[in-house]
């Protein structure tokens with residue numbers, strides 16, 4: 001019995017090691033150029049106010065971010081921010097430490113240019129989110145319309161892992177993806193539709209769902225796209241969960257009641 005618990009603990013450690021080696025190997029691979037070049041081309045060739053995901057006011061995102069009840073000094077990262085005006089709005093509201101990450105350098109340059117001198121208050125990252133190594137933790141992770149482009153299990157796991165190591169303990173997550181009746185493709189790419197259970201499974205037990213709803217987005221050409229918006233709160237870090245689970249398993253074997 002004790003042996004089983006010890007073996008389980010060992011297996012978890014082995015999985016952690018495999019992940020570590022996998023990450024090191026993936027860093028040696030060539031950057032996923034197709035993703036990078038796809039999105040740069042989009043932003044080089046399209047009017048940002050005519051792309052299907054354009055919003056003149058990111059109201060729902062701002063409401064869910066406000067519901068997290070953070071101080072103005074909180075660090076808020078807009079993952080796959082593109083040319084969204086969310087960062088302008090965050091600065092205008094008084095958040096002092098926003099960040100924007102996007103795989104497209106073109107999108108980041110456009111957004112920086114739009115903000116002019118206000119851009120200095122923002123942390124900018126031209127990165128693929130699945131490989132992002134944040135220099136510090138964030139209090140809130142915001143993603144509107146990025147996660148659903150990750151169609152492989154490998155990329156989804158990588159996203160989840162980056163989120164886990166980039167988010168503060170007791171951090172907040174606001175994610176919007178296509179909903180169960182959302183489109184099957186966007187920007188010429190396949191996408192994944194999420195319902196709230198699928199989203200909860202992706203994030204795991206350490207994240208408590210605080211609110212969610214489905215919402216129709218009207219594209220500039222008048223099409224309707226269903227989105228799922230979710231807000232989660234991180235209740236425990238993975239490390240604590242693993243240590244606690246292992247200890248509970250081992251102690252119940254050693255000291256049966």
Ligand SMILES: C[S@@+](CC[C@H](N)C(=O)[O-])C[C@H]1O[C@@H](n2cnc3c(N)ncnc32)[C@H](O)[C@@H]1O
Nearest residue numbers: 039053080081082084102103104128129144145
């Ligand atoms: C549909 S747009 C949404 C942009 C913005 N969030 C908004 O709501 O207007 C998707 C954005 O995610 C970026 N993106 C796509 N895949 C990404 C990845 N793997 N890592 C980082 N950014 C990515 C694209 O460059 C693009 O700006």
